[in-house]
Amino acid sequence: MRKVLVIILTLIGFFAFGQESNLDQIDNKVQSIESDSTLVKSEFDLVELTGISTDGGGIIKVLRNQKQICKIIEEIGFSYGRIRTIIYLNNGIPIKIIETEENFGRKNGALNYTELNEVFKATIHIFDWENDKSKIDRTGKRVMSEGSCSTFDYEPTIERAKKAIAE
Secondary structure, rough: OHHHHHHHHHHHHHHHHHHHHHHHHHHHHHHHHHHOOOOOOEEEEEEHHHOOHHHHHHEEEEEEOOOEEEEEEEEEEEEEEEEEEEEEEEEEEEEEEEEEEEEEEEEEEEEEEEEEEEEEEEEEEEEEEOEEEEEEEEEOOOOOOOOOOHHHHHHHHHHHHHHHHOO
């Protein structure tokens, strides 16, 4: 019985170490993307791409090298604030997604459009995109937005970015 327990604890430790190692690898790749000054940045109006308008507008920024998209930033404005989604890709496959909801502050019972407060943030490290294996860290609580059920919910953002640079 004791040997079985030792084996189980060893396996748990192995998988936890493996996940931490993968987190470090993902974060190192993200840092490499962030520091790559050769990436070409293009910006597109989200309304023109989708035909869907929001009261605060929207923009999609695509950073790419000569071969592929490396980073996508999508910002959607609403009357209450903004939702930002950042997707990092390695060889065309998402490796990290950061989604934030920011809400405007309040002053004298009305929205204060000069103050944005982050109320929610999800950081998703993706280990296996095809099989939806990831580690999600959340802080705060969504106030006006809905959460994603799966990493696959971000595919439309990636498709919009591909469509934008193809035109």
